Amino acid sequence: MSSGSDFSDDDRPLGAPNGSPNGRDHVNGHGHVPGQHALSASMSDDEGMSLSTSVPSRTLKRKKPIYAESSSESSEDDTPLASSPAKHATSVAIPMPGAAHATTVPTSSANGKSKAKNKASKAEPSDEYAEEGAPKRKRPVVKKEGAKPTKKKMKQESLSDDDDRGPTRKPSAPRKRKTKDESDAGSSGDEKPLAKKLAGKKARVSKAKEEPDLRKAEKSSGKSEKEGANGSPVKGKGRKKEKEEEEEVFRWWDADAQDGSVKWQTLEHNGVIFPPPYEPLPPHVKMKYNGKELDLPPAAEEVAGFYAALLESDHAQDATFNKNFFDDWKIVLKKHPPRDGTKVTTFGNCDFRPMFEYFEAEKAKKKAMSSQEKKELKRIKDEQEQKYTMCLLDGRKEKVGNFRVEPPGLFRGRGDHPKKGALKHRVRPEDIALNIGEGAPIPVPNMPGKWKEIIHDNTVTWLATWTENVNNNHKYVFLAAGSSLKGQSDMLKFEKARELKKHVDRIRQSYNADLKSKVMADRQRATVMYFIDKLALRAGNEKGSDEADTVGCCSLRCQHVTLEAPNFIIFDFLGKDSIRYYNRVPVEPQVFKNVRIFKENKDDDDNLFDRVNTTGLNKHLQSEMEGLTAKVFRTFNASITFQRLLDENNLENATLQEKLNAYNKANREVAILCNHRRTPPKTHEQSMEKVRDKYRGLKYDRMKLRHVLFKIDKKFKKNAEYVDDESDIDDDWIIAHEESLSAKEIEKAEKKFAKENEKLTEDGGEPQKESVLRERIADIEADFAALAKERGTEQAEMKREKPVEKIQESISKLTEKIKAAKLQIIDRDEGKEVALGTSKINYLDPRITAAWCKIHDVPVEKLFSKTLIVKCMFLPSVVLYLESFVRFTVPWALEVEEDWKF
């Protein structure tokens, strides 16, 4: 796909609107529109849809509107483009590209009024399913029972024009699809999988069927043994039992398909490692309360220390953080009061500084240790942790991921999480459940206590779990990213995304048709799909009031989207991790219209899509393609865009560096698409200034050379090549620059002088007189004085005569350098808040990179860090090869043929 789309990148920009609620100001800078498909929707005007969604459901959770200002309520047709957009909208939009392909197949169903659209489109494609190679579905189809029942078709909401209007359901229980329009979808969904299965593999079918039952049985019976017994025979096939000695590479990707539910047959591990107990501070380190030293018992001191350590961080400036910390600390203090009976009641009277300073000093001390000592310390630590790092999974040694139990501390929620600052308790063995193979030795905790529970569940991959006290979230210990388990599911993920390629045209047609559906729920869902597909937005589950207020596609509220006629939508909301998403994009007129309708009669903090939620959306997606969920679109979009961008380059005679740049550029585009950001390093501005200075220096040098030419002959001024003005270096800068140059030269001269003298004395000679140095300095100063004179004259003298051609040559060389420097500056500045890692690790199919490296003869190590490579391989023995060379590696992704395409 993606044929044509040209990505113009010149539009970057966007002025960042200020004031993001939580203080961060990330802005997605560009108007990139991702998916380049075209929606062929014929824009027939929809018959006057009068559906107004009247009743805005109030979102339960939302307490206070965050973006109060956003002017959004548009009620009339005409969009507001008023002020607000203008404000933000510096950005430029990029036209949605390509329009061609998907379109080609007009489907009958596309015609407007039919509400049954789903059906129609579904039917036709059936052949597609058949062709599918039938990869093993990991997610067992299982649950089909669920689907079936729905047959009920209730349908209400038909949008007959008015009545439906609504959505009527205003109830506060908002949206949530009440309707089941999905029913049809359900049914069709059913058949699909079937077809697939049939087409697919024989054995598989039976397996799939069986599994569910199996699984169920297992679950209910709990740890029962039989599951093991049952399970293994089924899938067994003897494969895993092969003699492979542990260091031999297990090529799971070649091995027989794994079933989704049973994850392992045998599992041995050493549990988790607990952090060392709290060590009280030396007696001379005491925080103060009301100016007096506070003598705290260890338990209370420990908590105070958590806070003290953050004293200079942003957290300590955060009111919520401080309050939550203080509340929790007071609870601890009640149990462990200061020894002198002081009552700690006011946060403002606390002075944690002494503790902070002690920590800083300790840090400095540690840093000052010799590298010998540091190494020794590290060795000891590694030794202690050694046994936790690996486990035995089906007889193979595999790396464990986070085997260190999270130490106690203050909860660092992102954005404005209502619980940030709360005390996270120390986790004890009593809190932890271990999952381990039956019969495997039970590890002994490295601190006093007994495990909460030992289970033997081979349908899950975790080794240990506990519940964290602040949010009651579950924490797990899993295998490392490079393990077979993770590798497998990673590969499945990408295969699923690739599968979407085959269905995406049809899916787009179908949602395009639905954009005009008379059923409000369908129309909203289609609109949601349009955004998810084009902008790679996240699904957007509902969130609770005790979490930060962030949204995804389904949970967008009216305040998050602004319409700008004729066809722009401005998104401005906080997404995952409270990262701001800002994007101004052109959309299909129908989408524009829909959003206008959806916003009608709603308040800013009402849900934009009041009839859609992620569950319903995913259910629908499943009916379009087995295993399809909203997040698959993100993976698909990222990888396919990446592949396309890489393919667009012509790297015929490119140098290695140019190739790497091209790769990184593509990577960055994807990161931007997915809105992956980072806060620029504190030092960014400063290092930016340095680069800019270098750039100006080059420009200065070139200017001087030009002036030399001008002096030789005025005619050069006419030469277009030399007219370049130095608009980016002003007089002040020139003066400063010349001064610094002169200072540098003098310093150099002094050093040289000193060195010469040293040598002379060494050889038994006499040192030179000071006057020699003074003379040299005078010369330098004279040179610079001459330069000062030249300022503004457009004429310059050359210290050493050079033929004109040489000068011209130097100028063009400088011009090149200047261009490169400029690019580098832009690059760096634009990249300052884009994080490339996340997409590289999670969204870009590593096989794209592997194949690309093969074609262009680029060593993978230049692009993938060691851990990333390991992720594509996963066995230690393989990793060793890596050091010597990638030829021998057998990571699942690195084995691809060079013509492999996503």
Add this chain to the structure above:
DNA sequence: TTCGGGACTTAGAAGAATCACG
């Protein structure tokens, strides 16, 4: 139909290691 439990992926920040370079 909602709700919450559960398991697993995705995410940016913080910390550690390595690099570049004066």
Add this chain to the structure above:
DNA sequence: CGTGATTCTTCTAAGTCCCGAA
């Protein structure tokens, strides 16, 4: 050969999605 910048790894928060009970 330190040291400041850059890159990689670790840490754990915050999502997605599924499931089953009420």
